[in-house]
Amino acid sequence: MPSTNSDLPGGLKLLIAGGFGVGKTTLVGAVSEIVPLTTEATITEASRGVDDVALTGGKTTTTVALDFGRISIADEYVLFLFGMPGQERFWFMWDQLCIGALGVIVLVDTRRIEDSFDAVDYFERTGIPFVVAVNEFEGAPYAYTAAEVRDALQLRAEVPVVMCDARSRTSAVNVLIGLVRHLQTADHRTVRPAEPRPAVHEGSCI
Amino acid sequence: MNRGDPGAFVDQAAGRLIRPYAVAGGRTAPHADFHLVTHVVATGRPLDGLGPDHDDILTLCRRPISVAEVSALSGLPLAVTKILLSDLLGRRAIDTRAPVPVFDRARPSTDLLEKVLDALYKL
Numbered sequence: 001m002p003s004t005n006s007d008l009p010g011g012l013k014l015l016i017a018g019g020f021g022v023g024k025t026t027l028v029g030a031v032s033e034i035v036p037l038t039t040e041a042t043i044t045e046a047s048r049g050v051d052d053v054a055l056t057g058g059k060t061t062t063t064v065a066l067d068f069g070r071i072s073i074a075d076e077y078v079l080f081l082f083g084m085p086g087q088e089r090f091w092f093m094w095d096q097l098c099i100g101a102l103g104v105i106v107l108v109d110t111r112r113i114e115d116s117f118d119a120v121d122y123f124e125r126t127g128i129p130f131v132v133a134v135n136e137f138e139g140a141p142y143a144y145t146a147a148e149v150r151d152a153l154q155l156r157a158e159v160p161v162v163m164c165d166a167r168s169r170t171s172a173v174n175v176l177i178g179l180v181r182h183l184q185t186a187d188h189r190t191v192r193p194a195e196p197r198p199a200v201h202e203g204s205c206i
Numbered sequence: 207m208n209r210g211d212p213g214a215f216v217d218q219a220a221g222r223l224i225r226p227y228a229v230a231g232g233r234t235a236p237h238a239d240f241h242l243v244t245h246v247v248a249t250g251r252p253l254d255g256l257g258p259d260h261d262d263i264l265t266l267c268r269r270p271i272s273v274a275e276v277s278a279l280s281g282l283p284l285a286v287t288k289i290l291l292s293d294l295l296g297r298r299a300i301d302t303r304a305p306v307p308v309f310d311r312a313r314p315s316t317d318l319l320e321k322v323l324d325a326l327y328k329l
Contacts, residue, residue: 004302004303004304005247005301005302005303006303007247008245008246008247008270008301008302008303009245009270009303010245010303010305010306011241011242011243011244011245011272011303011305011306012243012305012306012308012318012322013242013243013305031329037274037275037278037279039242039274039277039278039283039284039287040277040283040284041283041284041285042283042284042285063283066242066274068242068274068278070272070275071325071329072325073321073322073325074321074324074325076321077306077318077321077322078243078245078272079322079325080242080243080272080274082242082274100243100305100307100308101308102308102314102322169329173326173329176326177323177326177327180319180322180323180326181323183313183314183319184316184319186313
């Protein structure tokens with residue numbers, strides 16, 4: 001581990017998961033103090049941290065664009081919000097992204113609620129605290145209630161459901177507040193993804 | 207091609223003309239442990255002879271900045287960014303701070319969450 005300079009801000013990480021086109025980057029942009037940036041992560045799927053071929057262009061390598069924004073917490077911390085790639089073929093990287101994350105927002109589009117099943121399933125299994133935020137798209141044929149979404153996703157009672165408009169700063173901030181409030185009371189005793197010190201090379205450590 | 211001019215390595219249509227592993231000198235693993243939200247800052251120690259990509263990255267580190275931001279702003283893939291940063295760390299040209307270990311004691315600290323909430327309420 002590199003030496004630690006405590007004059008530097010401490011980095012914190014929140015994740016935003018959800019299906020393709022659900023508004024993850026919009027939500028990041030609504031609260032971020034910078035225009036969302038993109039970093040290109042190269043992940044080695046087959047090796048999962050065993051191999052060293054991440055940069056060699058081999059067939060096991062996948063490049064994933066991660067959009068992110070930031071919020072300064074006084075001068076002490078910086079909270080980073082990362083949009084997690086929603087497509088099925090990127091799930092293998094969720095374990096890595098989740099290490100050290102404070103919590104997760106699962107963003108849901110009620111027109112394609114089935115896109116969220118696997119994310120909810122994943123976070124329930126790993127025990128990472130999460131909230132479900134329902135992005136209320138204009139033009140959706142029917143405005144579902146939080147209770148209906150909870151029912152459709154078969155959420156545990158303690159998982160908060162927040163309705164939001166991912167384009168609105170106030171609304172997006174409200175989702176973040178909902179998550180942090182949940183973190184204050186959530187049961188953190190459940191199993192978390194192995195807390196391993198990530199291996200030092202790319203492919204396992206993002 | 208002038209090695210000191212990073213523009214010489216970029217073609218407008220094709221993008222970077224140099225493969226990432228060439229920028230990283232053929233290496234695929236950084237020496238030190240850098241995460242997306244590890245912060246880095248230049249120490250002011252001068253660098254010489256590491257090359258234009260290292261110089262560009264060190265310029266970004268004049269103010270405290272995260273590894274993810276260095277990667278995004280330099281246009282270099284995350285893996286390459288980490289390797290170049292580990293070179294800079296090896297020359298003590300940067301200082302680092304590891305991400306906040308939020309789950310050291312099974313749950314994030316109350317104090318930390320309060321500070322985050324306070325900041326969110328002010329947005």
